[in-house]
Amino acid sequence: MAGVSKKRVTLADVARLAGLSSAAASMILTGRPDTRLSAEAHRRVHEAAAQLGYRPNLAAQALRTDKTRTIAFISDYVATTRYANGLIRGALAAAQEAGHVLLLLETGGEPDREVQAIEAALDRQVDGIIFAAMRAREVFVPTLPSATRVVMLNGTSSRFPLSVLPDEYAGGRSAVELLVSAGHRDHIALVGHNQIAEQGLFRSDTVARRIAGIHSAMADHGLSFAAAESCWEWEPHHGFELTLKILAQRPDVTALLCLNDRLAFGAYQALAEAGRSVPDIAIIAFDNDEIAGYLRPGLTTVALPHEEMGSAAVKLLLSSDSAGEHLVPMPIVSRASI
Amino acid sequence: MAGVSKKRVTLADVARLAGLSSAAASMILTGRPDTRLSAEAHRRVHEAAAQLGYRPNLAAQALRTDKTRTIAFISDYVATTRYANGLIRGALAAAQEAGHVLLLLETGGEPDREVQAIEAALDRQVDGIIFAAMRAREVFVPTLPSATRVVMLNGTSSRFPLSVLPDEYAGGRSAVELLVSAGHRDHIALVGHNQIAEQGLFRSDTVARRIAGIHSAMADHGLSFAAAESCWEWEPHHGFELTLKILAQRPDVTALLCLNDRLAFGAYQALAEAGRSVPDIAIIAFDNDEIAGYLRPGLTTVALPHEEMGSAAVKLLLSSDSAGEHLVPMPIVSRASI
């Protein structure tokens, strides 16, 4: 039968319909600049391609050109952290805008899975790799054979100097500034402060910067904290306990600076338990977790700009910048807790 | 100089080192069964491959075999919903286990972006597509040309009968069972109940099943709700308002059945405001959102098994099953709210 073949439409088919060689068709469709093909030839090829619904075979293209319009997004944990979501979303949007696509890989922070992920990415000839670190300070990155372009996202690596980070130092400063400009001075308590974090030995490097920013702004105003309770982890129940302790020591505090929203969540619960209410005692925190908007009254917080970071990473990867830390500002999300 | 060439190691290189043809090397490395190559040849090829650190070029492989060991995960929103995370995580784990990799695409629910995403996936010769629906009841899926394998995740489509869904009906039943076995009978209030949802016209189809399960279990026990307040959206502040209303109408309620955790979150706030406390009035909800564990006392909830669903979708895609809804059980996560 003279049936419709269901085979894939190839460049050769387009060329044939246009009455030209596939070389010509290729040059025209890829928009080569210095070709000397006639306007008429251009017209015919484009028409033929449209008519047949031609889509280039990316595998063939990749084989020839070593470009896949694909970016590997390798993260240690998509899992454990709600942060990954925003990063991925931003990266996805930027990638799509640039006509690229994202290959998602997870390593769980285990070196052998990291190697596997990198190999899987390289096997697929990705155009570049984004290493997203949710926790680690310095990411362990196995040797990359080729001259693959790499961007570190929310982490740093001595081997790959290109990185995108939240501007935690400025963020820390602006939290203090907001409190001070709301009239708080000598009765501010710090919740979650961590000695070791401050030395950059624990948690992410960026959190150390957050704390450094806070102290620098306090110093600029000649202030110091009325109380500062520290803990290793920053979950709601830690915030709860720490706040109870602070309230017992210093019933005169007027503001709580919590190092993240989950600590603040616990602080709300502790204040309720102690019969104190929230805009009465002001609270500011960091991250802009989902819960910040659920609390009553809404929690004012210095947001981690995840989406912007994700998209910055992709743009950086696709640009020709060769080094440096790219800091993304942390905006204050004002709700009703101050 | 006799320098080390940094070119990629190809199959031909391996074959040369092993003193065989690339045909032989290919057959040996792909583990073909009926080849008649000698044990010695096998040894030499594997040795050469290991020595050179050979990795097959997937683009070439894909070109020849039409297989890429890549699965497209196309979702409407990675964004808006915290659910996506677990689905992706589960899918990622299952894919990795099967030696596959995930291509992540997002459509925002817009038909033209759906088409783009599908084209991007097909261009890359993915082995299959998972359509993850976060919201929609019936997903709009544009025509797929080839015989691509497709699995619907958390949604259904008449065109693609293979789907993975949470077993909401059973989940709804078990919430009621738990309440009843804790001694609650005639003073249970339903929070968030939605007429239209029940008719399957709004929200996801699966939520309608949740509600149907609840009613069926109530009926089995010959019970009916003391109060049932409905609303269109299920955010914390809705739960707050609805609960206040219920408390005013029926101060005698002993248990709240909230249709999701965020409603329950608001219910906690309302109970606190009304001077009632939580294990005193029992609460059970659905989803097992992150916040369920943050609440004090912890919220008992019927969990959406996102990870299991994601991994089930991948396994299904890679299997040879050809039709049917695969229901994943919703486990009860017991905390302290009952």
Add this chain to the structure above:
DNA sequence: ACCATTTGCTAAATCCATTTAGCAAATGGA
């Protein structure tokens, strides 16, 4: 009118792995 360019296009090589068809040597059977 004659050589030098320019214009417009194509043949063929290339990227790399898989697979079919088939050759030569070794073995088996009588």
Add this chain to the structure above:
DNA sequence: TCCATTTGCTAAATGGATTTAGCAAATGGT
């Protein structure tokens, strides 16, 4: 010893796009 198999392996085609080298015709300069 001679033909028929079996064993062990290879040459060459294939998949689809890109790119280099280069051919033939048209145009330009004098």
